[in-house]
Amino acid sequence: MVDGYRTREEKPMARIRSEIETPVAHSDGLEWLLHPITPADFLHTAWEQQPLLISRAQRDYFQDLPGLDEVDEMITTTMSGRRIVEDDASRLVRTDDKGRISQRDFRITRAGVPDIQDIYQAYHEGHTIVLNGIHRRSSKVANLSRALEATLHHPVGVNLYLTPRHSQGFDLHVDDHDVFILQLHGTKVWHVASGLSPATEHGKRPLSDIELRTMTLESGDSLYIPRGFPHRAQATATSSLHLTVGVHAFRWADLMTEALRLLADDDAEFRSALPPGFLDREIDPENVARLGNQLAHALTDESLARRARQSLGARLIGAGKAAPGGHFRSLDRLARLSDDSLVRRTRTMYHRIRSGPADVAIEFDGNFVSGPPFLEDALRFIADHELFRVDELPEIGNFHSKAKTDLVSRLIREGFLAVADEAPEGNHAT
Structure with missing residues (x-):
């Protein structure tokens, strides 16, 4: 005892x-x-x-x-x-x-x-x-x-x-x-x-x-x-x-709450006011049941569930944390960046690709880099690999190879990538 x-x-x-x-x-x-x-x-x-x-x-x-x-x-x-x-x-x-x-x-x-x-x-x-x-x-x-x-x-x-x-x-x-x-x-x-x-x-x-x-x-x-x-x-x-x-785990209730918020953005009925004096009288059970059925049906819609997940993911991306050390060294080396340069992700972190008809973006740590849709293959490669040489990137549209160094340079300036120390010869994409 x-x-x-x-x-x-x-x-x-x-x-x-x-x-x-x-x-x-x-x-x-x-x-x-x-x-x-x-x-x-x-x-x-x-x-x-x-x-x-x-x-x-x-x-x-x-x-x-x-x-x-x-x-x-x-x-x-x-x-x-x-x-x-x-x-x-x-x-x-x-x-x-x-x-x-x-x-x-x-x-x-x-x-x-x-x-x-x-x-x-x-x-x-x-x-x-x-x-x-x-x-x-x-x-x-x-x-x-x-x-x-x-x-x-x-x-x-x-x-x-x-x-x-x-x-x-x-x-x-x-x-x-x-x-x-x-x-x-x-x-x-x-x-x-x-x-x-x-x-x-x-x-x-x-x-x-x-x-x-x-x-x-x-x-x-x-x-x-x-x-x-x-x-x-x-x-x-x-x-x-x-x-x-x-x-601080996201709960099923958080996902459903986010889905309901998104549904209300799309459906004016969910945004309508409760009847005046509702605190002193019973709310119409038929109306509650009807809206509940609409919500249950909407939750089976994968597009709504995906948007709700993306909203929760945005909270991870927006969370403020101390910056990793040593990035000024990478910025100093930008002038020497070439197709042969070895680059790496600055740190392990949650990041994601957001694509749409007009643009594509990589989102990370309170920041993002966006551009035309033809950048999507290159951005997905970058998102999936922690270490690679610039020339290992997929081709970027019909542009000259300098487009690869331009994209990598931008991601270094924004803090997602860093110039890595040299490693033995060979394929470096990991």
Whole structure:
């Protein structure tokens, strides 16, 4: 019994142990996050169903992500201005041994930056430092967020938690989104609900009735917690630094809501006003049934479903994240771009081709490049390949080969492509 909640020691619902020597690059997104378990196995056995602990016995697995020594700089150089701090809701949180929680925002100096000395003092007193929206401040984290969105097609945000030793941030609580916990430094003990039905049915059961299981994360370990599973965590004899990668999944209700909005744009009857005084009287059930039947019929129309999916996809493309580093180097090399130049996508991210009778466009990361329809084959080739030589592009209409370098140059200037370092001879399209 721990603070009134039932627990079981070290019996996670699903657990993977691995001895790993060489991690895969985190540009692979979900595969890197789950290694050595495969994404297919994860989606079949854990996604929305049960927590999954991956114990890697490799403390430096997350060495490419921000570490303990970077937290101070991240607070003071990427959070200037009261508005930014309030929007991201970064704060100090502490739960004492009696379950009482206290939290407050960072204090802001006259210079408009967080008071780092006040944060140091709060940390010394046992407060957890919570930095929300790290994917907007760190290019390393942004690259991981983009890569996951490219695979999952759901929005991904990342928060950072630094907890002093023998301390606890939040008490037992429920998140409305799925999370991956990436332990970057130290050790943290997690108590996570078990024996629950799938995540889509969670959130109504009293927390006092929840059975908890205990699992320990060490540096390099990952933990997946489906939305709706109550959980809490405490640092041990050392401080703990972890990232919470939140997957804010689009639901079937979101797709249907978007479809209804699009249907209303096309059908004036769905845009007509409810009758005056409708709050005090019953709405005509026949009219409701008729409109419901029209909606049900419309939802079977693939063109409407496709437009609804595209609307959700636009939210991924428009999400703001930190820019990847090193692109000025590619811009400096534009003058030497030729048919023999090797180019690559700047980062793994969700992108798509939008085509119509008048134009075609490639959309990505809050931006797009469009042109005449004869560019479609070339743009689709670019969308499908991470690395290629300019002369490997399909022919662009009846234009001279310079059209290929012009198109690639435009995509480099807009941030979708970058000039790659040279590789051995051969076909490079991948």
